[in-house]
Amino acid sequence: TERTFSIIKPDATRRNLTGKVNAVIEDAGLRIVAQKRIQMSRAQAEKFYEIHSERPFFGELVEFMTSAPVVVQVLEGESAVTKYREVMGATNPAQAAEGTIRKLYAESVGENSVHGSDSLENAKLEIAQFFSDDEIV
Ligand code: ATP
Numbered sequence: 001t002e003r004t005f006s007i008i009k010p011d012a013t014r015r016n017l018t019g020k021v022n023a024v025i026e027d028a029g030l031r032i033v034a035q036k037r038i039q040m041s042r043a044q045a046e047k048f049y050e051i052h053s054e055r056p057f058f059g060e061l062v063e064f065m066t067s068a069p070v071v072v073q074v075l076e077g078e079s080a081v082t083k084y085r086e087v088m089g090a091t092n093p094a095q096a097a098e099g100t101i102r103k104l105y106a107e108s109v110g111e112n113s114v115h116g117s118d119s120l121e122n123a124k125l126e127i128a129q130f131f132s133d134d135e136i137v
């Protein structure tokens with residue numbers, strides 16, 4: 001069993017979709033073992049998306065991620081990292097498979113409702129950025 005890090009992004013929290021996103025997560029067999037709603041600071045968003053800092057959309061991405069509260073989560077299950085990437089669907093909702101969170105709810109490639117770690121190594125780093133061990137149960 002494995003853990004991954006998830007964010008329900010501002011476009012989804014704004015449209016009151018937290019519960020609907022969580023239903024897809026739980027129906028896929030992933031367990032939400034930690035969850036909190038936070039307002040990300042600019043510094044937190046810049047650090048979180050540091051690897052994209054040279055990309056043309058970086059400013060827009062930081063602006064978006066701080067535009068409303070997000071829900072940060074730790075998900076646990078068999079092959080949680082790859083399973084959640086499948087459940088999320090492609091980055092661009094136009095290319096996302098039927099039944100995925102992004103196909104169901106995302107508005108655009110930028111405002112795409114959820115984040116999920118892309119490797120086990122990054123999952124550990126991202127979880128540690130937002131949760132202490134005692135918050136994960
Ligand atoms: P995430 O890291 O959020 O789970 P991802 O791994 O599917 O998404 P990345 O390539 O890591 O996609 O991009 C990170 C985020 O940056 C995307 O989820 C999206 O919000 C934003 N983004 C990516 N490409 C673009 C783009 N061309 N225009 C605007 N925003 C983009």
Ligand code: MG
Pocket residue numbers: 118
């Ligand atoms: Mg990514």
